[in-house]
Amino acid sequence: MIKIDGKQVAAKVLEEAKTAISELKAQGLTPGLAVVLIGEDPASKVYVNSKVKKCAELGLHSEKIVLPSDASQQDVLDVVKRLNEDAQIHGILVQSPPPPQIDEDAIVRAIDPRKDVDGFHPENVAKLALEDPTGYVPCTPAGCMRLLKDTGIETSGAEAVVIGRSMIVGKPMALLLMGKEGNATVTVAHSRTKDLAEVCRRADIIIAAIGKAEFVTADMVKEGAVVIDVGINRVEDSSREKGYRLAGDVAYEEVAAKCSAITPVPGGVGPMTIAMLIQNTVKAAKQSI
Numbered sequence: 374m375i376k377i378d379g380k381q382v383a384a385k386v387l388e389e390a391k392t393a394i395s396e397l398k399a400q401g402l403t404p405g406l407a408v409v410l411i412g413e414d415p416a417s418k419v420y421v422n423s424k425v426k427k428c429a430e431l432g433l434h435s436e437k438i439v440l441p442s443d444a445s446q447q448d449v450l451d452v453v454k455r456l457n458e459d460a461q462i463h464g465i466l467v468q469s470p471p472p473p474q475i476d477e478d479a480i481v482r483a484i485d486p487r488k489d490v491d492g493f494h495p496e497n498v499a500k501l502a503l504e505d506p507t508g509y510v511p512c513t514p515a516g517c518m519r520l521l522k523d524t525g526i527e528t529s530g531a532e533a534v535v536i537g538r539s540m541i542v543g544k545p546m547a548l549l550l551m552g553k554e555g556n557a558t559v560t561v562a563h564s565r566t567k568d569l570a571e572v573c574r575r576a577d578i579i580i581a582a583i584g585k586a587e588f589v590t591a592d593m594v595k596e597g598a599v600v601i602d603v604g605i606n607r608v609e610d611s612s613r614e615k616g617y618r619l620a621g622d623v624a625y626e627e628v629a630a631k632c633s634a635i636t637p638v639p640g641g642v643g644p645m646t647i648a649m650l651i652q653n654t655v656k657a658a659k660q661s662i
């Protein structure tokens with residue numbers, strides 16, 4: 374059984390990015406990422422700070438904009454407009470989820486698609502469906518594809534089951550797997566799927582993006598399958614200092630005993646997301662020339 378090491382693959386992606394950043398800098402162009410945080414959500418704060426820190430480590434220009442939790446839609450749109458016009462910024466990310474008064478879809482649509490390094494703008498969603506390589510692919514599913522590739526897992530002709538149909542993970546994941554890069558036969562399962570266990574047992578590759586701790590159990594997994602666990606869930610655990618532990622969407626121990634390769638949580642898909650964000654920012658800087 375292979376325990377897929379996301380930290381190691383992410384380090385490789387970042388090393389490639391570092392080389393590309395040096396080359397761009399030699400041409401007088403420093404890639405820049407702007408991260409917008411609205412409010413005080415503790416998990417969002419951690420994500421935003423780790424993105425800014427990673428930029429600094431790699432020599433990228435970064436800007437962190439923090440808006441109060443009562444910021445208006447117009448406040449956020451004004452920031453996005455300024456960043457769209459800022460030549461030093463090649464990637465813009467508005468951390469999700471924003472406070473409830475903010476219409477997130479409208480914010481995403483206001484971002485210049487050429488700077489939409491999250492890949493959520495309708496233009497980039499269309500480019501993904503069209504397999505147009507100038508678009509930006511959402512970071513988490515792009516990271517999952519890279520994990521499969523670097524682990525030497527053959528997706529071509531494989532039966533893949535994606536559990537979850539969100540625009541952030543499930544849907545783009547399915548498009549990547551069924552496209553020319555993946556060439557897999559893809560089933561997308563979701564909350565209305567009948568007999569999910571039976572559907573999952575068909576899979577050579579399972580991608581779990583549900584948001585429910587340890588939901589995928591051994592009886593749902595075929596012997597020798599590959600399991601990519603996207604889930605990040607907090608589970609109460611009084612033995613931990615923080616009072617919780619992180620768990621994926623897969624019951625790791627029992628599924629690992631049955632499959633040929635699996636990603637752990639943490640240390641699997643998580644580190645890939647930020648690495649792919651940096652990769653997208655470098656791509657945006659290159660494409661701005």
Ligand code: NAD
Pocket residue numbers: 513536537538539540541542543562563564565566569582583584585603604605606642643646
């Ligand atoms: P989401 O809530 O938007 O989507 C969850 C999906 O799961 C939905 O499409 C729903 O239909 C499906 N689902 C829910 N209950 C189900 C059931 N009983 N049977 C089958 N399908 C069911 O969540 P998301 O944004 O796609 O995130 C999914 C998980 O991935 C979360 O745990 C999230 O924290 C995690 N995540 C991790 C990263 C990362 O960097 N590793 C990035 C994004 C999301």
